[in-house]
Amino acid sequence: MSSAPLIQGIHHISAISGSPKVNFDFYTQVLGLRFVKKTVNFDDPFTYHLYYGNHHGSPGSAITFFPWAHVVQGSPQTGEATATSYGIPFGGLEGWQEHLLRQGVSFEGPFDQFGQKVLELKDPDGLQIQLVEDAGVSGVEHPHLEVLDESSAIRGFFGATLDVADIGPTAELLEAFGWSFEAEESGVHRYRAPGGHGIGKVIDLVQQTHGEGSFGKGTIHHIAFRVPNEEAQAAWVDQLTHMGFSPTPVQERFYFKAIYFREKNGILFEIATDEPGFTADESIEELGSSLMLPAWYEPHRTKIEQALPGLKAPIARY
Numbered sequence: 001m002s003s004a005p006l007i008q009g010i011h012h013i014s015a016i017s018g019s020p021k022v023n024f025d026f027y028t029q030v031l032g033l034r035f036v037k038k039t040v041n042f043d044d045p046f047t048y049h050l051y052y053g054n055h056h057g058s059p060g061s062a063i064t065f066f067p068w069a070h071v072v073q074g075s076p077q078t079g080e081a082t083a084t085s086y087g088i089p090f091g092g093l094e095g096w097q098e099h100l101l102r103q104g105v106s107f108e109g110p111f112d113q114f115g116q117k118v119l120e121l122k123d124p125d126g127l128q129i130q131l132v133e134d135a136g137v138s139g140v141e142h143p144h145l146e147v148l149d150e151s152s153a154i155r156g157f158f159g160a161t162l163d164v165a166d167i168g169p170t171a172e173l174l175e176a177f178g179w180s181f182e183a184e185e186s187g188v189h190r191y192r193a194p195g196g197h198g199i200g201k202v203i204d205l206v207q208q209t210h211g212e213g214s215f216g217k218g219t220i221h222h223i224a225f226r227v228p229n230e231e232a233q234a235a236w237v238d239q240l241t242h243m244g245f246s247p248t249p250v251q252e253r254f255y256f257k258a259i260y261f262r263e264k265n266g267i268l269f270e271i272a273t274d275e276p277g278f279t280a281d282e283s284i285e286e287l288g289s290s291l292m293l294p295a296w297y298e299p300h301r302t303k304i305e306q307a308l309p310g311l312k313a314p315i316a317r318y
């Protein structure tokens, strides 16, 4: 088997939402994430592709949405990622409870999971979100934001939950990525990326809690894992092929290069490069401020801009 480099964490998570305006307000004003990229679905330029992350839009912080105002309601299902979790500093949940009450957003908890304090809530489309107090994320640089202060603000993903029919094959794949089993609690099997602390380092495997759900808003389309560059990605294409998977050809996503494959429980996995990142076409200061279009749609910019619903300026200013 070839020696592909270990996979250091989650790169991004992509999900389906309803109204882009409602999605935008929730992720910027309730979760306090930065709006890092406003672009369109490359296959359908009259639909947004919205990205929210931390200040730098670092790999391991970005959740992306394809918002379709009239899409059917989805429900979580086995063979899918069913929850995203965000890492906040140790002690930060107190500030979150006050903030969510002020925003009129209901939540459950805090409760204890693997010795960490966790709060659970849902986004407006029903996507399950956890906020996890994690001392390991406090080192992630965090500039001033207006929504939540430094003691509470999200630093990036803590991890994600995958609902599987059989834990074995997905666990084996994570182990091939270089991840290791950490602990099991109440049916949740926790795997951790090499290097331990930081953002996007945890995958929780849960065996069949959801059964047959359906695709639609409030569901996660795929989860992407990170590699530094195209060379590492190519090594993974070889390795995955040797392991019996069928990765796609490399897809140009402008901010990263992507390959996709279905792991053995049916979850769509992506392997994405850290290079070039979200600063490929905007500076750190400008991230998310303009509608970014691929070159082939530029001649149609006016028509596209007129067709897309307006999103007001993010509340967090830089």
Ligand code: ZN
Pocket (backbone or CB within 6 Å): 012, 013, 014, 222, 224, 258, 270
């Ligand atoms: Zn993706």
